Amino acid sequence: MGAPVQMAEPAYPPSRSAPLVWALGAAIPWLAAVFAQLIWFVLDPRMPWLHAAVGAATVLGVLVSVVVVPIWRYRVHRWEISPQAVFTRSGWLVQERRIAPISRVQTVDTYRGPLDRLFGLSNVTVTTASSAGAVRIVALDAPVADRVVAQLTDIAALGGHDAT
Template sequence: MHLVEPAHPPSRKAPLVWALGAAVPWTVAVIAQIVWFVVGVGASADGQWLWVHGLVAAATVLGAAVSIVVAPLWRYRVHRWDLDATAVYTRSGWLVQERRIAPISRIQTVDTYRGPLDRLFGLSNVTVTTASSAGAVRIVALDVEVADRVVAQLTDIAALGGEDAT
């Protein structure tokens, strides 16, 4: 098996979907901080906790900016996938990056997964389960048509091999 550098990126819609997914918990954190400020800090006559609120608010803004803006764009630059007659290749992550190679002869199942945001933006994720203790190989944030093509291609290639991956 030769080493292939994965060439195909996720859908161009992936960073937006990842950003929206990251925005949900940060929105909850912002609402909680607003409630905390109005009920606790804002009600305090001497404002002794105001500096704590400011510090927590600054950390929230920084964390949200990294999670909602930086991470999705970086993930898009890193995430890649490819496949050929011998293997499926993926590269993923943003802070910690992982490269996976799954030989076609080891494929047991090929599945797709579409969460609510995926469905809204017409994306799909492909999971290739192999006979490996490292777990499944995931190709994330593909346009539905591309994911369907990948599943069909993997199914056809695996069927040609005729080997049992168990």
Template sequence: MDVQTPSLRPPLHRVSRTAIRYWTVRASLGWLIVIGAQIAWMVLADGDHRAVRIPALAVTAVFAAAHLIVMPQWRYRVHRWETTPEAVYTLSGWFKQEWRIAPVSRIQTVDSERGPLEQLFGLANVTVTTASAAGPLKISGLDRGTADRIVHELTASAQATAGDAT
């Protein structure tokens, strides 16, 4: 029997375009906390250092805007996934990018999760756990239907594939 070893190659599928809005909103929440803390610091502290605090707030706002414009688009262009009868391929990240392959014969569990914000956007994540020391593969930003289909297909493929999942 000829067993093909999966090769490192770019996965074919992008995540849902809705992930762009989700990543933007999720990052906005963090920036709102930082900007809110700076505003509270400016209002509640003595007025002697206001000349420093206002420019600091402006710099924070510029960094926040740049992050919220660039990061979601960049992540969308990078994040990809693919499943084949032989392997699961993922590419994720934006500054630090991670490219992973998991042979189907090594799959131990396949899970799907949706946090409250992801549910609001109709998104889901799929986590493929193997015995790898690198940890599980995670496909984030999928539409709910695609995630459900992947979980079903990978579970069936893992059960049908001979291997010890280690």
């Protein structure tokens, strides 16, 4: 049995555009809530204290989910690929660190939602022979994601193992 592999924290952050994309994605549902509150106020202006309380709660929710969370996520999210494994660290309130051995990689996929496409980002999903689920590397610049997919494909092919 060989020496254990020493694992450092993953080194690479998401794209610098990631916080903006995450903030815009979080803002969309809040816009619906603000619109609903405005309609409520126009249709039923009674109890201004209740409208003010709901409005204050909405402002607090917007500040946390649109400003604080994207910045915190960017500070936490990291990824790295070595010849032995794919490493990710993600989350904001609850943080998760995932390490997937290359020998267990089954598929490598990319995903680009509408905001991702607008900002030139892509997400990479590495499916492994694990019940814990796929490893996701989120909010990469599209050319970086393409290189990651090519690198993982090359490394997995060199191993020549069946990951099942």
